[in-house]
Amino acid sequence: MSLIEPRTLKGFRDYPPALMIPRERMLETARRVFRSYGFAPIDTPALEYAEILTGKGGEESDRLIYQFKDHGGRDVALRFDLTVPFARFAAQHIGQLGTPFKRYHMGPVWRGENTAHGRYREFWQCDFDTIGTHANAADIEIALVIHDLMTSLGFERFSIRINNRLVLNGLLENIGLADRAVPLLRALDKLPKIGADKVCDEMQRTAGVTADQARQILALAALQGDNESVLNRLEAEYGSNARTAEGIRRLRELLAVATEAGIPRDRLTIDLAICRGLDYYTGTIYETFRLDKTDIGNVCSSGRYGNLASHYTKQQLPGVGASLGLDRLLAAMEELGMIRDVSTPAPVLIVQFDPARLGAYQNLARRLRGFGIGTEVYPEAKKIGAQLQYAERRGFSLALIAGSEEFAQRVWKVKHLATRTETAVDDAEVVEFVRSRLT
Amino acid sequence: MSLIEPRTLKGFRDYPPALMIPRERMLETARRVFRSYGFAPIDTPALEYAEILTGKGGEESDRLIYQFKDHGGRDVALRFDLTVPFARFAAQHIGQLGTPFKRYHMGPVWRGENTAHGRYREFWQCDFDTIGTHANAADIEIALVIHDLMTSLGFERFSIRINNRLVLNGLLENIGLADRAVPLLRALDKLPKIGADKVCDEMQRTAGVTADQARQILALAALQGDNESVLNRLEAEYGSNARTAEGIRRLRELLAVATEAGIPRDRLTIDLAICRGLDYYTGTIYETFRLDKTDIGNVCSSGRYGNLASHYTKQQLPGVGASLGLDRLLAAMEELGMIRDVSTPAPVLIVQFDPARLGAYQNLARRLRGFGIGTEVYPEAKKIGAQLQYAERRGFSLALIAGSEEFAQRVWKVKHLATRTETAVDDAEVVEFVRSRLT
Structure with a gap:
C-alpha cells in the first residue's frame, strides 16, 4: 500500500496537548464566568444555507x-x-425562548484568509450577548463580565475602556453631520494607528466635512483625564444635546453601579476616542487592553447594537454583546509565563515497577483520583529511568514508586520531579502527602 | 429589504440552552474523568485534504x-x-509526542446521512485512546475509565461486557479457519439481532464454512455463567491453543486488577458473544449497556487494534481506545429523568424592583458569584409578576427581592420558586441562606 503524506491543510493546525490544555482551561474559565451571570450556552451548526451567511459582512x-x-x-x-x-x-x-435572552457561544469558525500574516483559516470565537432589551443594566453587566473574565484568567493589570456612541452622535447632530456618521466613525477608528492629522484629512476626503468640523469631532475624542472630570467637561461642553446627555447619563450609571458592585475604579476608563468602525453599534462601546502588554491589542471588545437580526425578521432585537479574543489572550498568557509547558493534565505518575502489582498501582491511583488528583499509571514495566524520563518530558509533578521492598514496608517512594528529591511515605498517609505537595 | 427565511439545513439542528446545558455538563464530566487518568486533550481541523479522509471506511x-x-x-x-x-x-x-500517548478528543463530525431515521448530519463524538503500547495494562485502564465515566455521569446500573479476539482467533486457528475471520466476525456480530440459526446460515453462505464449523464457533460464543466459571471452561475446552490461552490470561488479569482497584465485580462481565464486526480489532473488546434500559444499545464501545495509522506511516502504532455515545447517553438521561428541564445555568435571579438600586443588586450578585452561586440580575424594572414568570419559565430556583422597605430593614425576600414560599433574610446572612437552600 502506498502511503498518504500525513499533513494538515495550509492555514490549519493541529492542537497537541501542550496547546490544547491551556485552550481548554481558558474556555472552562470563560464558561464559568458566563454561567455565573446567567448567560446560557447555545450552539448552531457549522454548515448553514449559503444565503444565511453571505452578504452580511x-x-x-x-x-x-x-x-x-x-x-x-x-x-x-x-x-x-x-x-x-x-x-x-x-x-x-x-x-419560544422569550426575552431578555442571554447566551454565550464558543466554537470554531472558518475563513479562507490569506495566510501571509500568520492568520489561521480555522479559529475559535467566544461570544456573549444579552438581546431583547434596551436597558443600560445589560450594558453595565457586560462590563462586569469582562472584568471577571480578565481576573478569572489571571490578569490583574488591564483597563476596560468605555465610550457611548450617543455622545458623538449628539455632537454630529448639533453640527449637522448626523448623516455622515459612517465614514466619520470609520476614520475616527484609525486614530490610534494614524494620528489626528491623517484622521482629519480622511474625514474631509471621505465624509466631505470641513477641516473645522473634523477638528470639532477630534476635540471631543481628545477629552482626557479621570472619569469624573471627563464626564463633567463633556456635560458642560456638549450636554445640551439630549442624545449626548443620555450617553453621559448611561456612562455615569455604568461607573456608579460597577463601583458599588465592587469593581476597582481604575479598571474602567472613559475613553471618547474608541468608537469601533462599524455603524452597527448604537450605544455603549467597550475595548479591553492589558496595561503591561499594550502591543497585543484589544482582547475583549463589544458594544450595544440597535437590531441584531434585521436580515431574517421584522422583530426588532436590540442587544449588547462582546467577543473574547481567545488567541490574543493565549498569546499574552504565554508571553507572561502564565502557561506551564506541560502535555499531561495529570500531575502524578505511578511508575510500573512490578507488573504483578498493577492492581495495587491502580488501587492507589483510584484513591488519588477520588480526591481530584489526576493520576496516570505507566502502562509498561520498563526501566525506571525510562519511566521517569517520560514523566519529566510530559511535565508530571510527582512520580510514585513501589517495588517488593516498599510493598513489604507498606510505603511509597514519592519523587518530586523538579527537585529530584525522594521521600518514603506510609501507604496510609500517601494521599494526604501527595495533596500537600501539589498545592 | 426582503427577509431571508431563518432556517437550519435539513439534518442539522440548533442547540438552545435546554439542550446545550446537559450536553456541556456531560462533556465536562467526561473531560474530568479522562484527565484524572492522564489522557490529554487534542484537536484537529474540521477540514482535511480529501485524500486523508476518503477510502478509509x-x-x-x-x-x-x-x-x-x-x-x-x-x-x-x-x-x-x-x-x-x-x-x-x-x-x-x-x-515528537513520544509513546505511550494517551489522548481524548471531543468535537463535531459531519456525514451526509439519509435523515429518514432521525439521523443528524452533524453530531459530536468523544473518543479516547492509548497508543504505542501492546501492554494489557492499557486495555485494563480503558475498562476503568468506562466504569468511572458511567458512574460520574450518574449511572449505577450498567454492565461493561468484555471479550478478547484472541480467544476466538485461537479457535479459528485450531479448526483451520483463520483466513475466514472477517466474514465470520461479521456474521457473529449479528447474533443478538438475528439469532444463532440465521448466523449459522450466514457463516456458511458468506464464509463458506460447514454447518459443523459454524456450530463450533457459536458454541464458544454461547458459553455463559459467572466470569470465573466461563474462564475456567474456556481454559479447559480451548486453552491448549496458545493464542486462546493468551486471550484468557489477559481477560483474567483485567478482572483481577479491576477488582483490586476497587471496581464492583458485577460491573464487568465476560461475554464471548460480543465481537464487533470490524477486522480492525485484534484484542480486548468492550461494550457497555445500561441494565435498566437495554433497548438503548451500547453506550461506550471500544477495542484493541493492531495498527492505527497504516495509511500514513510505516511505524506500527498499536493501541486501545473507546468512543462514548454522547447522544445515546443524553437520550437515556432524559428518559430516566436525570436532566432537569432548565434553560438557565444560574439558580438565582435578583429581581430588579427599584432601578436606582441596581448597584446594590449587582453587589449582592457578586457576593453570591464569589461563592460559586450563579446569579442573574433582571435587566429591566418590569412588574415583579413578569420577572417572576421569567424566573419560573427558565427554571431558576430562587428569586431575591428588595425594595425600599427591605433596604431600610437590611433584608432580602428570598422566594423559593417551586413552592412559592418566601422568607425575609438579613443581608448579612443572605449568602449563607441561599447556599443552604440550593444544596
Whole structure:
C-alpha cells in the first residue's frame, strides 16, 4: 500500500496537548464566568444555507466564506463568525425562548484568509450577548463580565475602556453631520494607528466635512483625564444635546453601579476616542487592553447594537454583546509565563515497577483520583529511568514508586520531579502527602 | 429589504440552552474523568485534504463525506469521524509526542446521512485512546475509565461486557479457519439481532464454512455463567491453543486488577458473544449497556487494534481506545429523568424592583458569584409578576427581592420558586441562606 503524506491543510493546525490544555482551561474559565451571570450556552451548526451567511459582512467577507454544494445540491457554507448564525438563531427561536435572552457561544469558525500574516483559516470565537432589551443594566453587566473574565484568567493589570456612541452622535447632530456618521466613525477608528492629522484629512476626503468640523469631532475624542472630570467637561461642553446627555447619563450609571458592585475604579476608563468602525453599534462601546502588554491589542471588545437580526425578521432585537479574543489572550498568557509547558493534565505518575502489582498501582491511583488528583499509571514495566524520563518530558509533578521492598514496608517512594528529591511515605498517609505537595 | 427565511439545513439542528446545558455538563464530566487518568486533550481541523479522509471506511462511507474544492483549488473534506484524523495526527506528530500517548478528543463530525431515521448530519463524538503500547495494562485502564465515566455521569446500573479476539482467533486457528475471520466476525456480530440459526446460515453462505464449523464457533460464543466459571471452561475446552490461552490470561488479569482497584465485580462481565464486526480489532473488546434500559444499545464501545495509522506511516502504532455515545447517553438521561428541564445555568435571579438600586443588586450578585452561586440580575424594572414568570419559565430556583422597605430593614425576600414560599433574610446572612437552600 502506498502511503498518504500525513499533513494538515495550509492555514490549519493541529492542537497537541501542550496547546490544547491551556485552550481548554481558558474556555472552562470563560464558561464559568458566563454561567455565573446567567448567560446560557447555545450552539448552531457549522454548515448553514449559503444565503444565511453571505452578504452580511460585505463583499470582501463573502470572498472568504467556504461555500459549496451539498449532496442534495443545496448551496451551503461554513460559518465565518458566530454573530450571523446567532442572528439567524434569534430570528428563528426568540418567540419560544422569550426575552431578555442571554447566551454565550464558543466554537470554531472558518475563513479562507490569506495566510501571509500568520492568520489561521480555522479559529475559535467566544461570544456573549444579552438581546431583547434596551436597558443600560445589560450594558453595565457586560462590563462586569469582562472584568471577571480578565481576573478569572489571571490578569490583574488591564483597563476596560468605555465610550457611548450617543455622545458623538449628539455632537454630529448639533453640527449637522448626523448623516455622515459612517465614514466619520470609520476614520475616527484609525486614530490610534494614524494620528489626528491623517484622521482629519480622511474625514474631509471621505465624509466631505470641513477641516473645522473634523477638528470639532477630534476635540471631543481628545477629552482626557479621570472619569469624573471627563464626564463633567463633556456635560458642560456638549450636554445640551439630549442624545449626548443620555450617553453621559448611561456612562455615569455604568461607573456608579460597577463601583458599588465592587469593581476597582481604575479598571474602567472613559475613553471618547474608541468608537469601533462599524455603524452597527448604537450605544455603549467597550475595548479591553492589558496595561503591561499594550502591543497585543484589544482582547475583549463589544458594544450595544440597535437590531441584531434585521436580515431574517421584522422583530426588532436590540442587544449588547462582546467577543473574547481567545488567541490574543493565549498569546499574552504565554508571553507572561502564565502557561506551564506541560502535555499531561495529570500531575502524578505511578511508575510500573512490578507488573504483578498493577492492581495495587491502580488501587492507589483510584484513591488519588477520588480526591481530584489526576493520576496516570505507566502502562509498561520498563526501566525506571525510562519511566521517569517520560514523566519529566510530559511535565508530571510527582512520580510514585513501589517495588517488593516498599510493598513489604507498606510505603511509597514519592519523587518530586523538579527537585529530584525522594521521600518514603506510609501507604496510609500517601494521599494526604501527595495533596500537600501539589498545592 | 426582503427577509431571508431563518432556517437550519435539513439534518442539522440548533442547540438552545435546554439542550446545550446537559450536553456541556456531560462533556465536562467526561473531560474530568479522562484527565484524572492522564489522557490529554487534542484537536484537529474540521477540514482535511480529501485524500486523508476518503477510502478509509469503504465506499458507502465515502459517499457520506462532505467534499469540495477550497479557494486554492484543493480537494478538501469535512471529517466524518475522529479516528481517521487521529491516525493522521499520530503519523504526523508521534515522533515528537513520544509513546505511550494517551489522548481524548471531543468535537463535531459531519456525514451526509439519509435523515429518514432521525439521523443528524452533524453530531459530536468523544473518543479516547492509548497508543504505542501492546501492554494489557492499557486495555485494563480503558475498562476503568468506562466504569468511572458511567458512574460520574450518574449511572449505577450498567454492565461493561468484555471479550478478547484472541480467544476466538485461537479457535479459528485450531479448526483451520483463520483466513475466514472477517466474514465470520461479521456474521457473529449479528447474533443478538438475528439469532444463532440465521448466523449459522450466514457463516456458511458468506464464509463458506460447514454447518459443523459454524456450530463450533457459536458454541464458544454461547458459553455463559459467572466470569470465573466461563474462564475456567474456556481454559479447559480451548486453552491448549496458545493464542486462546493468551486471550484468557489477559481477560483474567483485567478482572483481577479491576477488582483490586476497587471496581464492583458485577460491573464487568465476560461475554464471548460480543465481537464487533470490524477486522480492525485484534484484542480486548468492550461494550457497555445500561441494565435498566437495554433497548438503548451500547453506550461506550471500544477495542484493541493492531495498527492505527497504516495509511500514513510505516511505524506500527498499536493501541486501545473507546468512543462514548454522547447522544445515546443524553437520550437515556432524559428518559430516566436525570436532566432537569432548565434553560438557565444560574439558580438565582435578583429581581430588579427599584432601578436606582441596581448597584446594590449587582453587589449582592457578586457576593453570591464569589461563592460559586450563579446569579442573574433582571435587566429591566418590569412588574415583579413578569420577572417572576421569567424566573419560573427558565427554571431558576430562587428569586431575591428588595425594595425600599427591605433596604431600610437590611433584608432580602428570598422566594423559593417551586413552592412559592418566601422568607425575609438579613443581608448579612443572605449568602449563607441561599447556599443552604440550593444544596
